[in-house]
Amino acid sequence: MSNHPEEKTSFIAEARREQIMNGAIATLDEIGYAQSSLSQIAKRAGVSTALISYHFVDKSDLMNHLLMKLMERSATYIMDRVAQATTARQKLDTFIEASLAYQGTNPAHYIALLEIVFHARTPDNISYYRVEDDEDVIQHELQQILREGQATGEFSSFHVEVLASMIQGAVGEYMSSAAITRQVDLETYGQELIRMVRTITIRTEGIS
Amino acid sequence: MSNHPEEKTSFIAEARREQIMNGAIATLDEIGYAQSSLSQIAKRAGVSTALISYHFVDKSDLMNHLLMKLMERSATYIMDRVAQATTARQKLDTFIEASLAYQGTNPAHYIALLEIVFHARTPDNISYYRVEDDEDVIQHELQQILREGQATGEFSSFHVEVLASMIQGAVGEYMSSAAITRQVDLETYGQELIRMVRTITIRTEGIS
Amino acid sequence: MSNHPEEKTSFIAEARREQIMNGAIATLDEIGYAQSSLSQIAKRAGVSTALISYHFVDKSDLMNHLLMKLMERSATYIMDRVAQATTARQKLDTFIEASLAYQGTNPAHYIALLEIVFHARTPDNISYYRVEDDEDVIQHELQQILREGQATGEFSSFHVEVLASMIQGAVGEYMSSAAITRQVDLETYGQELIRMVRTITIRTEGIS
Amino acid sequence: MSNHPEEKTSFIAEARREQIMNGAIATLDEIGYAQSSLSQIAKRAGVSTALISYHFVDKSDLMNHLLMKLMERSATYIMDRVAQATTARQKLDTFIEASLAYQGTNPAHYIALLEIVFHARTPDNISYYRVEDDEDVIQHELQQILREGQATGEFSSFHVEVLASMIQGAVGEYMSSAAITRQVDLETYGQELIRMVRTITIRTEGIS
DNA sequence: CATGAATGAGCATTCATTCAT
DNA sequence: AATGAATGAATGCTCATTCAT
Numbered sequence: 001m002s003n004h005p006e007e008k009t010s011f012i013a014e015a016r017r018e019q020i021m022n023g024a025i026a027t028l029d030e031i032g033y034a035q036s037s038l039s040q041i042a043k044r045a046g047v048s049t050a051l052i053s054y055h056f057v058d059k060s061d062l063m064n065h066l067l068m069k070l071m072e073r074s075a076t077y078i079m080d081r082v083a084q085a086t087t088a089r090q091k092l093d094t095f096i097e098a099s100l101a102y103q104g105t106n107p108a109h110y111i112a113l114l115e116i117v118f119h120a121r122t123p124d125n126i127s128y129y130r131v132e133d134d135e136d137v138i139q140h141e142l143q144q145i146l147r148e149g150q151a152t153g154e155f156s157s158f159h160v161e162v163l164a165s166m167i168q169g170a171v172g173e174y175m176s177s178a179a180i181t182r183q184v185d186l187e188t189y190g191q192e193l194i195r196m197v198r199t200i201t202i203r204t205e206g207i208s
Numbered sequence: 209m210s211n212h213p214e215e216k217t218s219f220i221a222e223a224r225r226e227q228i229m230n231g232a233i234a235t236l237d238e239i240g241y242a243q244s245s246l247s248q249i250a251k252r253a254g255v256s257t258a259l260i261s262y263h264f265v266d267k268s269d270l271m272n273h274l275l276m277k278l279m280e281r282s283a284t285y286i287m288d289r290v291a292q293a294t295t296a297r298q299k300l301d302t303f304i305e306a307s308l309a310y311q312g313t314n315p316a317h318y319i320a321l322l323e324i325v326f327h328a329r330t331p332d333n334i335s336y337y338r339v340e341d342d343e344d345v346i347q348h349e350l351q352q353i354l355r356e357g358q359a360t361g362e363f364s365s366f367h368v369e370v371l372a373s374m375i376q377g378a379v380g381e382y383m384s385s386a387a388i389t390r391q392v393d394l395e396t397y398g399q400e401l402i403r404m405v406r407t408i409t410i411r412t413e414g415i416s
Numbered sequence: 417m418s419n420h421p422e423e424k425t426s427f428i429a430e431a432r433r434e435q436i437m438n439g440a441i442a443t444l445d446e447i448g449y450a451q452s453s454l455s456q457i458a459k460r461a462g463v464s465t466a467l468i469s470y471h472f473v474d475k476s477d478l479m480n481h482l483l484m485k486l487m488e489r490s491a492t493y494i495m496d497r498v499a500q501a502t503t504a505r506q507k508l509d510t511f512i513e514a515s516l517a518y519q520g521t522n523p524a525h526y527i528a529l530l531e532i533v534f535h536a537r538t539p540d541n542i543s544y545y546r547v548e549d550d551e552d553v554i555q556h557e558l559q560q561i562l563r564e565g566q567a568t569g570e571f572s573s574f575h576v577e578v579l580a581s582m583i584q585g586a587v588g589e590y591m592s593s594a595a596i597t598r599q600v601d602l603e604t605y606g607q608e609l610i611r612m613v614r615t616i617t618i619r620t621e622g623i624s
Numbered sequence: 625m626s627n628h629p630e631e632k633t634s635f636i637a638e639a640r641r642e643q644i645m646n647g648a649i650a651t652l653d654e655i656g657y658a659q660s661s662l663s664q665i666a667k668r669a670g671v672s673t674a675l676i677s678y679h680f681v682d683k684s685d686l687m688n689h690l691l692m693k694l695m696e697r698s699a700t701y702i703m704d705r706v707a708q709a710t711t712a713r714q715k716l717d718t719f720i721e722a723s724l725a726y727q728g729t730n731p732a733h734y735i736a737l738l739e740i741v742f743h744a745r746t747p748d749n750i751s752y753y754r755v756e757d758d759e760d761v762i763q764h765e766l767q768q769i770l771r772e773g774q775a776t777g778e779f780s781s782f783h784v785e786v787l788a789s790m791i792q793g794a795v796g797e798y799m800s801s802a803a804i805t806r807q808v809d810l811e812t813y814g815q816e817l818i819r820m821v822r823t824i825t826i827r828t829e830g831i832s
Numbered sequence: 833c834a835t836g837a838a839t840g841a842g843c844a845t846t847c848a849t850t851c852a853t
Numbered sequence: 854a855a856t857g858a859a860t861g862a863a864t865g866c867t868c869a870t871t872c873a874t
Contacts, residue, residue: 012837031333034242038865048839053866055837118326119242127240129384139387162400165388169381170374178340179347180373192370200404220854246848256856261849263854428833448751450658450743454869464835469870471833534742541655548802555803578816581804585797586790592753595763596789608786616820636858662844672860677845679858 017055020045021066028112033119063120067128070113075137077102082141088149092201093194095142099171100190110175142167146201155201167197225263228253229274236320241327271328275336278321283345285310290349296357300409301402303350307379308398318383350375354409363409375405433471436461437482444528449535479536483544486529491553493518498557504565508617509610511558515587516606526591558583562617571617583613641679644669645690652736657743687744691752694737699761701726706765712773716825717818719766723795724814734799766791770825779825791821 023045027036030044038059042049056062081098085091103110117128142164149155174180174189184192231253235244238252246267250257264270289306293299311318325336350372357363382388382397392400439461443452446460454475458465472478497514501507519526533544558580565571586609590596596605647669651660654668662683666673680686705722709715727734741752766788773779798804798813808816 016837032327032329032335034327035329035333037863039863049865050839050841050867051837054839059865114326118322119240121240121243125239125243129386136387139385158404159392159396159400161388161391162397163404165381165385165392165397166374166378166401166404168385169377169379171377172381172384173373173377176337176380177347177373177376178338179344180369182340183369184367184373188367189370189373192367193374196366196371196374196408200407224854245846247846257848258850258856258858259854262856267848432833447749448743448745451745451749453867455867465869466835466837466871467833470835475869530742534738535656535658537656537659541659543656545800546802548806552803555801574820575808575812575816577804577807578813579820581797581801581808581813582790582794582817582820584801585793585795587793588800589789589793589796592796593763593789593792594753595760596785599785600783600789604783605786605789608783609790612782612787612790612824615824640858661842663842673844674846674860674862675858678860683844 013055016047016051017065020047020052020055020062021069023047024062024066025070025108025112028115029108033115036115060120063116066112067116067120070109070116071138073109074102074113075141077105078138079141082145088145088152088154089198089201091145092149092197095145096167096171096194096197097190099138100174100186100193103171103175104186107175114176139164139168149201154203156203158200163197163200167193221263224255224259225273228255228260228263228270229277231255232270232274233278233316233320236323237316241323244323268328268331271324275321275324275328278317278324279344279346281317282310282321283349285313286346287349290353296353296360296362297406297409299353300357300405303353304375304379304402304405305398307346308382308394308401311379311383312394315383322384347372347376357409361411364411366408371405371408375401429471432463432467433481436463436468436471436478437485439463440478440482441486441524441528444531445524449531452531476536476539479532483529483532483536486525486532487552487554489525490518490529491557493521494554495557498561504561504568504570505614505617507561508565508613511561512583512587512610512613513606515554516590516602516609519587519591520602523591530592555580555584565617570619572619574616579613579616583609637679640671640675641689644671644676644679644686645693647671648686648690649694649732649736652739653732657739660739684744687740690736691740691744694733694740697733698726698737699765701729702762703765706769712769712776712778713822713825715769716773716821719769720791720795720818720821721814723762724798724810724817727795727799728810731799738800763788763792773825778827780827782824787821787824791817 020041023043024036024041026044027041031040038049038052041062042052045052052059052062056065078095078098082091082094085094120128122128143160146155146158146160146164150157150160170193174186180189228249231251232244232249234252235249239248246257246260249270250260253260260267260270264273286303286306290299290302293302328336330336330339351368354363354366354368354372358365358368378401382394388397436457439459440452440457442460443457447456454465454468457478458468461468468475468478472481494511494514498507498510501510536544538544538547559576562571562574562576562580566573566576590602590605600608644665647667648660648665650668651665655664662673662676665686666676669676676683676686680689702719702722706715706718709718744752746752767784770779770782770784770788774781774784794817798810804813
């Protein structure tokens with residue numbers, strides 16, 4: 001009857017894959033990667049374990065797809081906001097603000113992303129966080145902003161890679177450390193971080 | 209037979225526990241937390257799995273003891289060096305330098321520590337990195353240094369908790385991100401980081 | 417719509433059943449009975465697994481139909497050739513020759529037949545090769561030839577069932593044993609076998 | 625206490641392995657190879673499935689060990705009896721007799737052997753019965769006897785490999801075909817088989 | 833007629849743990 | 854103090870089968 005049979009089929013399958021991935025996010029958030037068995041994921045997704053095997057080649061296939069999805073979503077969130085800024089300074093502030101805001105927007109997604117990145121392994125048993133990832137668009141974008149600011153003369157001279165790494169570390173630390181999360185609220189943390197980064201990047205008269 | 213049965217026992221037992229923990233460190237470093245079964249640990253420690261169960265009440269007990277040991281060792285390494293510095297500025301620089309140096313000193317220990325912190329869970333299924341840890345002496349020491357510098361007037365006015373968190377994040381990021389590890393060597397990273405923190409903490413004329 | 421719905425249905429259905437059975441033959445030949453899952457068979461038949469369940473009540477039903485088909489094909493091949501011979505001697509020689517030739521004609525069919533006979537089971541868990549099969553027309557035909565030869569005086573006196581069994585065993589052995597297949601070619605094997613059987617069945621003067 | 629600690633340990637383990645293999649024999653005999661899951665074997669062996677995995681690397685390791693054991697036992701049974709005969713004729717008769725007798729001695733063992741040989745596969749998915757087996761000592765011994773008889777002049781001229789194959793086929797057929805088993809008893813079958821083989825191998829005056 | 837979607841049952845295997853020695 | 858032996862529970866995964874479409 002339908003004139004779009006393939007699309008309909010594809011749509012159902014895609015909906016199930018989405019449903020399963022959401023179950024996986026909930027599982028990773030609640031009990032962590034090491035405990036996230038297929039049956040735990042299936043329980044939270046409201047499907048049978050066999051259905052996961054039906055829609056994904058194997059467990060690592062599921063985790064890979066989920067990782068991509070989460071990285072993409074996070075990257076999109078940040079990039080969309082950065083794209084609306086014009087000067088390098090605005091972009092940099094927006095980048096930091098958005099990076100932190102994303103964590104607050106959907107903590108479970110962020111936690112799930114952390115759990116996969118820190119726990120999943122390549123077939124060679126190399127941890128993801130030890131793999132150099134050329135596709136880390138976020139890190140690349142941040143370096144791009146810093147270089148642009150230096151090129152236009154907005155920013156002072158500093159080591160781009162190290163500052164980028166420092167910013168990423170500071171942003172990630174907020175969710176990785178329960179202590180700071182409880183002592184400082186997200187907004188304040190963002191403002192203070194932006195101020196500190198500004199101190200480092202600001203152009204002062206008579207300084208190279 | 210021995211006239212010091214408890215002590216001798218305790219000594220041998222302690223040696224075995226040490227041996228098992230070293231096996232666990234090697235295992236965590238090589239194959240990661242999720243794959244680190246008791247039998248994998250036993251293999252690397254050169255003992256039977258049953259012996260691990262004999263010396264530790266259960267697997268999480270082993271991981272807890274190992275985590276404490278690794279945190280203590282790391283803390284000692286850093287604190288010992290910081291203790292030799294006199295001014296807050298010297299202490300702060302030394303803290304950053306030592307924190308990074310420790311990662312290079314014994315990468316396997318550092319990786320093992322990361323693996324436990326990011327993967328192990330309390331009985332309530334709360335991830336360690338989400339537990340507020342009053343015993344995080346390192347974080348406490350860093351804040352102490354920053355406050356001391358502000359009190360003596362060496363440092364400018366800044367948000368102590370945020371800067372401490374930023375420094376911790378930047379230090380941790382070096383080992384967590386393969387990209388930066390390959391682009392910048394440890395020494396350069398340390399020097400640049402110190403320079404940036406100095407920019408933030410330095411007292412400028414006419415600024416509150 | 418059609419005025420011969422059953423027949424048309426029957427025809428298409430029969431074609432599909434044939435297609436599935438050919439897939440089953442290929443599967444049995446390539447990966448053996450134990451590995452021949454419905455999905456493996458479906459893959460080789462170019463249909464979905466569900467279609468197999470639609471055309472056969474269950475897996476054993478498929479195997480039963482296939483077994484019959486293969487036995488029938490094998491019997492026809494042999495019987496057609498034997499029917500053209502006139503004397504018992506000619507029939508016997510032709511029987512042996514044709515039995516061996518069939519193996520060479522379509523090895524995959526013969527392998528598939530062996531795989532089913534030796535691996536499939538009745539619902540009572542009785543192996544096919546332990547089931548007394550009244551419908552084993554080939555065995556029956558062979559015994560018929562031997563008895564006919566004895567009746568006409570062409571053949572000497574011997575134990576019909578044992579010789580029949582011996583011939584069947586010798587014929588089957590050729591494909592079941594890789595050693596003999598590689599040492600002796602099919603034609604030579606057949607010639608020698610015929611010569612030996614002739615020695616046993618030949619009528620000698622003065623011997624009962 | 626014991627002065628043979630290793631041997632005692634080894635003895636217990638060996639006893640368990642034996643027990644498990646006997647369970648496997650019973651399972652193969654009762655429900656066939658394709659249905660012989662570890663849990664079915666464990667049930668019949670009176671142990672847990674995990675214990676099978678503890679004593680054997682994996683399922684194929686168990687089957688390989690069992691196959692070797694069964695082949696060895698069968699070979700020993702036959703060879704021991706053949707060794708007591710002196711002339712080639714006596715050896716040949718004894719070989720046939722013993723080969724058949726072994727089937728009657730312990731039918732379950734013989735069935736189990738058949739089930740493995742016809743169902744198990746190498747890692748390359750090649751069926752055992754299609755693998756040329758240099759270690760088939762029984763087949764080798766039979767050919768040896770035939771050649772010896774020809775060398776001493778006891779036997780006539782015939783194709784050794786084909787007759788050996790024929791004998792093996794005839795012997796194997798007795799258990800593989802329910803029809804003959806029910807029609808002719810083992811002893812008669814043996815006697816008739818020996819008589820037929822004698823006709824083929826006997827030396828006649830004036831015949832090459 | 834044909835299939836994609838879905839599942840409960842079962843698979844081989846590994847797990848942390850206990851226990852007799 | 855130390856281990857081999859043993860197991861119940863859980864793992865990821867495949868199976869034959871059903872069903873809505």
